[in-house]
Structure formats: C-alpha cells, structure tokens
Amino acid sequence: MDSEAERTARESLELAFQMSNILDTGLDRHTLSILISLCDLGLNPEALAAVVKELGRETPTTPSISTTPSAP
C-alpha cells in the first residue's frame, strides 16, 4: 500500500466513522474498520448487522443472564 492509498483509506474510514456517529450506531473506530474490511471481503452486510446487533445487544442484559432460563 502506497501512502496515497493509505491516506484514502484513512479518510474513508474517518468519513465512515462520522456517518456512523450521525446514525448513532454506537460503533467505535476499530470495530468499524473491521466491519469495513469484512464488507470489502464480500460478506453480506445484513448478516454482519445481525452479528453486531446480537452480540452488542447482549451487553446491557448480561446481568440478567441468570434469569434467562425462566424465559420462554
């Protein structure tokens, strides 16, 4: 990667991060960069979104993890 491409990549990442902030996705820069690379590899964005959602959603509810078995 030459410096030119690097700069472009950084700027792109910066822009994507700003957009992500506006949309209030709650993603940090690093996660976003991973997601971008996954997208570029041709992974289905829908599925990626599902992963982020499922794993991210888990976080606030972890304290109640013990109660989950009782749920249907």
Added chain:
Amino acid sequence: MDDGKAVVDLVKQLVNRLLAAQPAPNSTESTTTAQSHHQQALRYAVRILSSRMTPSIAADEAAMAESITRRLATQGNSSDALTFADLYSKFALKTGPGSLSNKWALLYLLKAISEDRKTHKKLAQSDSRVSSGIFKMSVPGGLPALFDSESNGSSNGISDISRRKLDKGRHDDNLRNLPVKETPEKGWSGGVLMVSRDPENARDMAYREFANLLKEENEVSEGVIVRDVLYACQGIDGKYVRFDKVIDGYALPDTLKVPRATRVMVRKLCELGWLFRKVNGYISESMERFPAEEVGTVGQAFCAALQDELSEYYKLLAVLEAQSMNPIPLVSDSASSGNYLSLRRLSVWFAEPMVKMRLMAVLVDSCKVLRGGAMAGAIHMHAQHGDPLVHEFMKRLLRRVSSPLFEMVRSWVLEGELEDIFGEFFVLGQPVKAESLWREGYHLHTAMLPSFISQSLAHRILRTGKSINFLRVCCEDRSWADAATESAAAAGTTTRRGSLGYGETDALESLVTEAAKRIDKHLMDVMYTQYKFKEHCLAIKRYLLLGQGDFVQYLMDIVGPELSEPANTISSFKLAGLLESAIRSSNAQYDDFDILDRLRVKMMPHNTGDRGWDVFSLEYDARVPLNTVFTESVMAKYLRIFNFLWKLRRVEHALIGAWKMMKPNCITSHFFSKLPRAVKLQLTLTSRRCQVLWDEMNHFLTNLQYYIMFEVLEVSWSNFSNEMEVAKDLDDLLAAHEKYLHSIVEKSLLGERSQALYKTLFVLFDLILRFRSHADRLYEGISELRARSADPSLPARDKTKSGRHLSTKSSEPGSWLGEGRKAVTQRAGEFLRNMGQDIDSISKEYSSLFGGFMSQLPVQQHVDLKFLMFRLDFTEFYSHVS
C-alpha cells in the same frame, strides 16, 4: 481458502471487540465461563454470517444514501440529514486504491445497525425474550425484527409477527440446529436459516390447492361468481348468474348452494347489469328506428353520448376482468389469499359506475317519449344536482345532447335558417304569405323549449331569426349578412359550427343579444329609410284620417254632388278622377308621387237605398313589406275611422253650407221691413229659431271636431312618433302602431264600450243633415218670398202683366206666383208655420238626443272624453237644462 481464513480472523476480532466493548460486571466470574461464552458467541456469529440471509433490497448505493438522508430528515434532525448528505458525497468521491470497494454494503450495514438500535430502545429493554436470544437459540425470533423494522411498523406488530414465526419455526429449528452444530468449521455452507416467508413451501402449496379443490366441490368459488357478475354487468348471462324474467333482474339460481350474504351481494351488484340492459336496449332501439322514424338529432346526440359513457364502462369492465385473474399480491402468506377481485372489492369498484348507470337509466326512462328541445330540457332538470359527480356527468352528457340545438340556434340567429327536419327546435315555421310572415310565419314551440333557455331569450332568438327572414323575404335585402357576421364577431364566437355548447348560456345570450341588436337595427333602418315607414304613416294620417284640411275640403266639394246619387249608380272610376283632381288642386300635389300613387278610392259593398256617401271611402295601398304593419285588419280599422271622420266632415260641411244660406244680410233685412207685420213677426221668429238651433248644432260639431282632431289624432300621433323614435325592433314598432290605432279608435267613440254613444252620435248626425235640408227649404222659401214680394213692388207698372204672366205658372202647387199680395202673405204665413213646426220638432228631437248624448258621455271610461264633455258644456248650460 485464503479469503475464508481472513474472514474468520476478522470475525474473531470483531467478536472480541464487541464482547470487549461491554462493561464487564461479570468479569469477576471465572475465566472459563467467559471463555465458553466467547466461544459460543463466535460460533453464533459464524452461523449468522454463513446463513443465506440476503438483503431484501437491490444494491443501489445512491438510493441507500438517499433513503438514510430522508429518514434522518423525517425524524426531525434535518441538520444531521444535511451533514450526512455532505459526508456521503465526500465518501462517494473516494475512489481508487485504498478506498472501499463496497460502499453500498457499508451504508446498508450502518443503516441496519442504527435502525436496530432505535427499535431496540423503543422496546424499552424489558423484552427479555428478545435480548436473551442467543442462549435460548431462538434465533428466528430475533432476526425477523431486522427485516420487518424496514417497514417501520409499530413495535407491537413486529413482535407479534416474530412470535408467530417463532411458533411456526420452532419445529424446524430443532431439525436444523443439528447440522449447524456439527459443521461450524465448514462456515457458510452448512447453516440454513428459514427466515424468509415460504410460498415455495411445497406442503403449504399442496394444502392450499387441496383447499381450493374442496371448495369448488362443495360450492361455487367466489372467483367464478365474480366472473359471472362481470358478465352479467355486460348484459351477458354467466355460468350461474342469469337473467331472471320473473324477478326482472340477474340473480343466482335457487338451486345453487351459496351463502345468503353472497346471494344478496350478487343481486346488488347485478343491478348494474339490469341498468346496463335498459340503457343499451334504449340505444339500440333508437339506432334501429333512426332512419325510418324520427328520433331526431337531439335523440341521436343523446344516444351517442350514452354510447360513449358505456364505452368508458366497458373499459372499466375489461380492466376488472383482467384483474380478476391475478392473485392478490399480499405480503402475508395466509391461505385465504384468493383472486384479486372478491365480490366485496367488486362492490367498491362498482360504486361509481352504478351511480352513473342509474342516472343514465333514469334519463332513458324520462326521455323515452320526448324529443328535441323537450328532451334536452328534461335532461337539464336532472343536471340540477348537488353531487359534483352527477353534475359533472350530466354536464358532459348535456354538452353532447344540446349541441344540435345550439347549432340550430346559431344558424337561426345568424343565418335565419331553420335546419329542423325533425321538428325539434323551439321555433316553428310555417309557409305563409309575405305580409303575414312576421305575425304568423314563426312562433315558439313551448314544449320544445329546453328549460336552460329562458322565455325572454327564446323570444329574442325567435325575433332575430324572424327579422332575418323578414328582411330576406319581404324587404329583399341582402346586407343583413354583414350585420350577422359583425354581430358574431362582436360576441366573440365565430360563425362556424359547433362553437357553442351547453353551459355557455352566457355566450349564447351575448351572441343572441349582439345579433338581435344589429339585425333589428338593420331592419329598422331598412324600414325607415328604404321603405319610408314614417312617411307612409304620415300620409295615412293626412289622407285617411283627413289631416290635410284643404285636400279634404276640395274633395268634399267635388265629390259631394256625385255622392248624393244612389250608390249603385256611382262609378268608382269617376270618383278616382275626382280624387285625382282634388289632389291636383290642393297642397297634396307636392307630396311624394309614390305616396299619392297609393291613395285609392274604395267603394264599400252597398245595399239598395244607400247613398254615395255611405259607400265612399279612401284606401291606402301599403304593399310588402309595409303591409306587415298595415295588415287587412289594421286597414279595416283605418276604414272605420275614415268613415267616421268623413261623416263628421260631411255634417260639418253641411252645416257650413246651411250657414251660407241663412247668412243674414241687408237685402233680407230690407225685405223684411216691407212685409206685413204678422208675416214679418213669424218670419223673424222662425228664422231666429232656426239660427239658434244651427248655432247649437254648430257648437256641438265644432267642439266634437276639435276634440277629434286635436285631442285624439294629434296627441296619438305625437305619442306614436315618439315611440317610433325609440322603437328597437319591428315588434316595438308594431306595438306602437297598434297602440296608436287603438287609442284613436277608443277616443273617437268607435270602441266596443262606446257603441251606444256612437249610435247616438250617428243619429245626431242624421238629424243635423235633416235640419240642413229643412233650413235649406226654409231659406229657399224666404228668398223666393222675397223675390215674389220684391218683384211686384219694384216694377209697379208691369204688375198686372207680370202678374198675368206669372199666373200661368200658378197652377203648380207650392207656388205663390200669380196670386195676390194677400194670398202671398197667407201662403207665406202657412209655409212659415209649417217650417216652424218642422224646426220645432227637429229642435225637440235634437235636444232630447243631445241630452242623452251628454248624459252618456260621463259614463265613458276614457279620460279624454272628459275634455270633450267640458268643452261642450263649458258654461254648464246643458247641465242646467237637464
């Protein structure tokens, strides 16, 4: 798989990041649990990623950005939206090495996460069922929310759908969990997730087909009924829905087993078919009998308009029929998804055509027996409707229907053509002679007058066309065409066809007004200048109403002796010659030759014993086109007035003649003195009585004549000429003339109401004439007496000779000649006594008649007769006597 390796690494990293991001209250727990947790999450992530989940929308980067922007904007943060749009435009410009190759995927990802977070917040975190998804393996329960949130529905709906899917999918999940667990390493080839709806599910399909089959066996499927109803609405019998003559309508046969509701619905829908049959029947019937019988152009236009409406209706039916074949494109895959058209949908579709069709049927009913203008009027009555749909529809229909009528009006008003083969126009023409063309040639046919043309407008239309025809036929005038074109230009419409339509009554009115104004003005011009209407009126007044005094005097003098002969011996040619000489010798000779040429002598039909006086009259030959005004009946009225005036003149003439005879002069006074006293006294008395009576008569006659000439003729004439000035059209002129004539007739006691008075007047006239002959005799006698008494006195020496000479003639009765002075005196006394008695009786008769006349006069209605009364009885002499 190099790529695959990279992906797995990245996923691992991602999971690490995501799990590390969470605050770790449970970090105090054993690392083993954390480790297993981690493992579990990673496996879960891989499974999701390897699913066949596909984005539900096509990959379009710009559209995606646009959608996000709009979404932000609708959520109220427009500044965010602007910033985002700005960022995106920059982002999109990043191309080449180092930039992202799949921008769309990134955008989609961001959007999906952001939306999910939002819905998630709305769920208020309490929904533990969803959040605890991964441990319960209730994946399908969690995932669909992702797709359905796309529809932005309420969160309740979403969770409902999720639950349903959950219930349904649970069974399958158990089956599929196994391969997922077994082949996590194989990545995306193993895990199959059933998330999208399953129309391709063979079992479901089979079940649906089975249900359909079952339905068709048991009862008629709705689809078939819908098709039948569609047929019925075109007047065709369907497989089940047929026309029932008994109930007069389309219905399902009783043998068919269908729910009551369906049956009712079908009947309701098929009302349209019934109405259609009616309308279509009317159209075809009318079309059939068109060439033979008279449907009329309006009827044809009506049929054509109906046909057009029907073709609109056909279009709708065709669309519906095509639609009925398509299944409903529903999102839900419920088994009830039938054909697009159900009976209920049909009833919604039919609502509007039903209204129109009902209207058409009503119109057809009400117009069946009507034609022409009456038909247009009937339709117009229906157009007075508050519903804008109905109003609009009727207006459209009426535009078509009334176009032939408007065309007729246009050509009638501008060209005077009556293009009305079927008798539909509200102006009716009939072949008449030229002189009665105006009065009887055309009239309004009120039954054919459509109600949107007012009565006054119709009259104006009638008159305008009539004027044109009058100009063309009677006046042989060609220049009216210019006036017509001019008026059309002024009204803003062209003279071409079809420029007027229903609803443009204002335009029509202005056209008619303009045309009427110009044509009438032109007609008036022609009447006044080319045909000299005014001059002719004046001539009639001068000659027929005896306004030209010197002419009348001459005529009276000349024809007097001739007219005293019995009527059957008088030659009208001779009288015409006398008339000619009367014209020559009076001021009338300076009059226009054309006018004098029209003055004729007319001998009225006479009975035996009639004198020339009774049958003589003057006549004025009006000719076309003036005889429109001076019709036969008008001329008959003039004749009556002439006869009356002529008689009046004659009596006056006679009285003047009598005055000439009895004028006292010195000779008579000289002669009086020589008479013997007794005779002298008697003579004076008789003569005095005669003079008093004459004076009385003269007073009456002079005042009567004054009244007739000045109060009646001149006043009426003045009114008439004023009205003639302001008359705008021929009707005005006719009315003015009618009024003029009527006022003359009424005021000069010729009217119906004053017939008794008129008779008395004529008896008085006769009496005066009788008096005249008596007075003549008296004064002849007196002058003879004078001659008799003077003769012997003057040449005294010839007394015996002449006496002898005269005595030869004395054998003749009534002659005093040849007798002695005494005898003369005696005879004179006797004669005077006789005359005195005659005059006495005439005087008595006269005063009684005159008394009657005076007493009848105030009873008359006419105001002007009061003036006559006042003049006659100025000194209240007569009122004192009576």
